[in-house]
Amino acid sequence: MITRLATVPPPMLSVRRRLVASAREWLRRHRGDLAVLLPVLLAAGLVHAIGMSAFPRYVDDPGTYLSQAWSVRYQGTLSPYSYFYDHAPGGWIQIAMWAWLTDGFGRYDTAIGFGNEVMLLAKLASTVLLYTLGRRLGFSRPGAAAAGLLFALCPLAVMFGRWTFLDNLVTPWLLAAFVLALSPKRSIASATGGAVCFAMATLTKETALVLLPAFAWALWRNTDPHNRAHSLTVAAGAGFLLMAMYPLMAVYKGELFEGPGHNSLLGTAKWQLVDRAASGSLLNGGSVMRQMFTDWLAQDPVLLLGGLVSIVAGFLVRRLRPIALTLLIGWLMMLRGGYVPFMYVIVLLPWSALLIVGAIEAVWRRWPRAGVALAAVAVFGAALWPARLYPMVTASGPQPLRAAEQWVADNVPRDRVVVAHDSIWVDLVHQYGFQPRPIIVHKLDADPAVRRELKRVDYLVVPNWYYESGGGNYPTLLEARKHAVAAARFGSGGDGVVVYRVSEHWRP
Amino acid sequence: MRSGTRGQRELLCFVTVGLTVAAVGQLILLSLIRAGWEAWLANVVQVAVTLQLNFLGNRHFTWCRRLEDSRFAGVVAWWRFHWARGASAVLSVAAFPVLAPRLGHSAAYWVLLAAGAVLNFCTDRFWSFGGGGVRPVARVLCVLGVLAAGVFVAARYLDVFIVLVSVFMLVVTVTTLGFQLYRWWRPQPEEPDHRDLVDPPRLPGVILVPMRFEEAVAGRTLDRLATLDHPNYLVVPIVDHADDPGTAGIAHAKAREFPGRVLVCPYPEDIAVHNKPIGLNAALEYLEREGVRFEWVGVADAEDLFHPDLLRVVDHRFRETNAAVVQSGVQLMNFHAHPEAVPRGRGRWWRANLTGWWRAANVLEYFKWFQSRLKLQAAAGVMPLGGNTVFFRHAFLRELRDRYGSCWDGGCLTEDCKIGILASVLGLRVEVIYSHELVTREETPTTLAGLLRQRVRWMQGFIQVFREGDWLSLPSMTQRVLAVYVLGFQFFQAFAAAFAPVALALAIWHKSPVVVTLLATVPLGLGLLAVALDVVLLRQFSRTFGIKARVRDYFGLVVGAYPFQLVLSCAALWAILRHAADRTDWVKTTHAGAHLKPAVVAR
Known part of the structure; x- marks a missing residue:
């Protein structure tokens, strides 16, 4: 009698078999993307890696971050000297984790060499995520690949991407945050994952926080009315909790407020925001900011100015708007007149690559001829790059x-x-x-x-x-x-x- | 005198076995080290081997006469032996750094060795090989002793303790959040409207309604149950004629009013104990004796007003999926008490409004449980059921009776949970219906004490189900792990939620390393997130059911979140102690009070 009753489908397969099956399914679904993405990754990796020990010259910050990562790994402290909240410590803690997992400081005879390896990984991760984000924004496969190539081969990106800067670690976290926020599944998990990635970006370098409005907008737009309240609550809660670890650390160490005889989070923040020598506004001809900007353009004007122009187009295309807002915030920060470090340009590059391709694809769909013309302009501009990349990959001799x-x-x-x-x-x-x-x-x-x-x-x-x-x-x-x-x-x-x-x- | 000599013999044997095994262990250790093994590996092997030798020696030598007349299986003794020895080893290791500076290293070593030997002898004598006859008082003392030892070890290694507990709380809070959000994990619309079901119901069935001292609500309930939209079903109130003539009278009146629809079933007169499972089993046998033909059996409580369309949906679901069990949603409704629902007296308004904090939390528990957790558990195949608005295939109940002797376990406090686990063990399909219109609406317990008692009963019942171990025969390992989680969940959650602020306070007070303090902060942070989510859900609840939630309701929910968890923690502790003390007489005590405070009628 009982045999007539339905039984539960046989309890789940073993974990290993399920993993193999789902991996196979994933590969089958994504083989087109992989076929396009792998050559892009190869090009990105080669251009980044060849000559990275000889070019560019040594500057201050990579050594600072690597010494702090070394200190995390071998001393369990955030800095070999007293940590003074110059940056949130997430970035060099990640470097230290990688060093701990792979014996990074032991494998290279210079710490800078290890830092270069970390930056190479960050570049590859960023390229994959940029491609994915492009696809989620509705780009065609060639379009997404072009965005990846623009970002990976731009001389400015190659040069700044090789230095061990925290901003290069922020890029993959930010891109991952947007990738997850635009997930087509619209699940609570993807929204939460996006918020957690965004929080990781801010813990890597606190300046990422200025992009919060753009990220929140992207997340909000992609949620579904059926689970919007739940998704946003959990995502905001988890992201906020992770971000709160930084100020909480200061609280637990008794270093939140300024006081005699100790460093403090708010004291340093005040110095960074108010007291530190301002770089002036980009609009002001004689400012430090203007000088830096000129230096950037000397390396490559195509991606930077192309991105600036595409902001307008980005706001006209509905799905590109949060990306356009991201880049707009990035540009507005340069007009504000406060302190801007010379590696600031890093934050502008991936979004410029996305917007340029997005704008060209949008025009292409509506007016194919104009699209072709725009693409030709972009290709023509990028034709300047090999000449600039050549010295970067052929540099040799010890620093x-x-x-x-x-x-x-x-x-x-x-x-x-x-x-x-x-x-x-x-x-x-x-x-x-x-x-x-x-x-x-x-x-x-x-x-x-x-x-x-x-x-x-x-x-x-x-x-x-x-x-x-x-x-x-x-x-x-x-x-x-x-x-x-x-x-x-x-x-x-x-x-x-x-x-x-x-x-x-x-x-x- | 005989017991004296027996005691001496046992002591002698115990010491001999101990010394012999120690010597053998030393030899093993030396030879392994000489063979070039790593020190830690040699030690581990030595400990494992000597522990087994010790067990065998004591089992067949020291305590053999005690075990002759014991029904105790060797496996139980083995487990107890290992738990006890492990605990005494942990305690000794923890105490050594305390004693060593005061007594000197070697003195501390020998003192602890002697104390450990005495402790081991006692645990062997009274627990591991004691033949199971442990008195309840001793068991309660054991629970308290284990707690005290735990506190001692924790205080000694506070940072390690905080880390372990924080990780545990983290796992519990994250899974709690994940499970309660299962329904909304991906955007999915509500269940299809039941009014779209056009095919007529076909399967004959019965609804069993255990009733005892329910004069206030019985008539109304039977009126409703007798007029549901289904062509072929019987309503069967189960009443005790001798004990409760009032309710019996109402039931018979309704049977005359709805002939062919209501059939009164007498509670067995020869059983002194009154509880729901006994009544249900008796009713089933009565119906089979009377030759009633039915395909499914529903269970309703005396105050349950089923939705008129419910049976059609259940009937359809049975035919469509061929499931063994269909559970439909039950929903508490009153997240705030109306002053008129509170007993008369001074300060009625205050008393009504000051109970909002736990009512809202209780209402949301049901909201989350039936929409999310039950569906997840049904999908995973580990399924404690609810006590009413649940429908069983007759074939499934017969199968249970063939295997276990009865359908509902009369000795179990939460027979509904147990029957669900048994369905899972048999690998049968359980379906969950949650539609806002079809839910059976109920009300929260009238007082906080009532809620506490109800929880203690549930928790104790879950301990019973866990101890009976039917879940061990679940088909897959994943399901067994999930079963431990599902059965232990109320305890884990009560502990995690109540202990989160304490862990953080301990970390700050003890000046733990910043990383430890940050880790201890995370469960608390997630707890706050859960409160925020409750606010979202209360808003959703009030919109779904069209009951306005006022600012003071949200306020009560937020402010009462932690006290509510404390109440649940008290219930958990109480349940564990009651279980240890062998007190399972809930049913009588609650029902003795029930007629004094008749339940508020659900509307």
Whole structure:
């Protein structure tokens, strides 16, 4: 009798078989996309990776972030010096996690080399996500691939993408946030995933927060009335909770508010927003901002200006509007007149690539001839790129700082006090075991704890530009050089490095 | 005198077995180390081997005479032995860093060894090999002792404890959120309108209505049940003529009023205990004896007003899916108490409004349970059912009787949960209907104490079902894990929600590392998110059912969220202690009170 009753479908297959089956199904559904995407990824990876150790020159920030990642990995602290809330720590914690999983600092003989690897991964992830986002915005496969290529091959993106900057880690998180927010399933999980990715972007670099209106708009538009309230509540709650970890950390350490004798989140935030030397507005001809912008354009005007023009078109096409808003916010930030760092351009590039392709496809659909013409203009503009990319992929020879590091390792006893540039600090500590630890040059005068414990200085290993342009910020460094003799020279000009041996009779 | 010599023999054997096994263990350890094994691996192997030797030695040597006359299976003794030895080992390891600085290392070692031996002897003697005859008082003391030991270990390793508990709470809160949102996980419209069902109902059925001291509502309920839209069904009130002539009189009057529709079934006179499962079993046998032909059996409570179209939908669902069970939604309605529904007296308005906090939470529990969790559980094949508005195939009930002797378990406090688990064990299909129009509308318990009692009964019933272990025969591992989760859920959630702020406070007070404190913050944050979600759901509830939710209702919901969890936690603790003390007499106590405070009629 009982056999007449329906039974539950046989309880789920084993986990492994289900995974294999769903992977196969996924591959079958996405093979067209994969066929288009893989060549794009290959091109992106090759152009990014070939020559990345020799170009571009060493700058300050990568060394700083890598020293902080090293500190997370090996000391369990957020910085080798006292952490002063310069940025949310998510970015270098991610680098440290990757180092921990793969023994990153052990695999390379320079920390910068490891940083380059992380940036390569970020570039590849960003390219995949850019392609996916393009498809979710309704682009054709060639269109999405073109957006990926624009982003991956633009000389400006290659150059800035190679430096170990937090902004390069923000890009994949932001793109992932939009990809999930525009998920066709419209499930609570995708909305929540999007919000969590956005929160990760802000924890990687807090500046991503200015894009919140655009992200929220994209998320809102893609929700369905049947589960909108639930999706948005859970997404907002989860995203907010993750973001709140940063200020909560400050609260638990007793460092939220300014006070004597400790760093504080709000104190640093005030400095970043109000007190830090403003870069001026882009509209102001003589401003620092304008100078930076000119430098960017010198690398490549196509993507940047093409994106600017496409903002207008983006607002006219319904599904592109949140993307257009994202890029618009990015441009408005340059008009505001506050402090803008020189790597700021990174945030504009992926959205420009998307909008350019989106605008061309939109025109193409309505007026095919005009679309062809626009595409031709874009291709013509991009034809300038190979000439600019050539020196980037063919650069060779060690960087002056790297050569100086090698010299110090070979010639300086390990117990000497070395004042070193950020980029080589991790190597001197991790590879060569200098003890006492070298002092990062910009902590020499900025960190009270370093000042207190400074008894002597034996060597200075810093690029020349520190003595030339930035000298005002480094009085102790300049004073030490007055009592030093040059022991070795590498390269010339501002990027050149002179290793100074300081007189043992001089006391800071 | 005989027991004295037996005790001496056991003590001697225990010490001999202990020393012998210790010596053997030492030899094993030395030879493994000499063979070049890693120290930790050698230690683990040695511990595992000596534990088994110890068990075998004591089982067949020390306690053999006690076990001769015991019905106790070796497996139970093995499990108890390992739990007890594990606990004493953990306690010793935890106590060592406390004692060592005071007594010196070697003294602490020997003291702990001796204490451990005494403890092991006692647990062996009274628990592991004690033959199961543990008195309730001892069991309650055991529960309290385990709690105290837990608190001691936790206080000793507070950071580790906070991390473990936070991860556990995180898992519970995330799964709770996920499960209660299952219905809205992807955008999907409401269930198709039942008015679109055009095919006529065909399967004959019966609705069983256990009634006891329900004079206030019986007539109304039977009126409604007798006039549902279905051509071929019987309403069967189950009444106790000797005990409750009032209700019996009403039932017989209705039977005369609706001949061929209402059939009164007597509660068995020879059974002193009164409970629902016994009545249901008796009614089923009575109907079969009377030769009534029916395909399905529905269960209604005395105050349940079924929707007139419900039977048509159930009938259709039975035929369409051939399911063994169809569960339809039950929904509490009064998320705020109207002053007129509160007993007369001073401060009625206040008393009505001050109960809103737990009523709203209770109403939303049903809203989430029947829309989301039941559907998820039906899909996963692990299914505790609700107590009413549930319909069984007659064939399924006969199968249960053939296998287990009765359909509903008369000894179980939550027979509805158990019968659902049994359906899952048999691999049968359970269907869930939740349509806002068709739900059976009920009201929250009249007082908070009533809610607390109800919860203690449910939780104790779930412990019973868990201990009986039918869920162990579920077909797949995933289902068994899910069954543990489903049966333990009320306890996990009560603990997680109530403990979240405490964990954070502990972390801050103990100045734990910032990472630990941040981790301890996450469950609390998710708890706040759950409250926000409750606000969204209350709004949705009030729109769906057209009952206006006022600002004070939302306010009560938010402010009362944590106290409500505390009430549930109290209920959980109480249920565990009652279970340990072997007190399963709920049914009598609740029903003794029931006629003094007649349930408010559902409208």
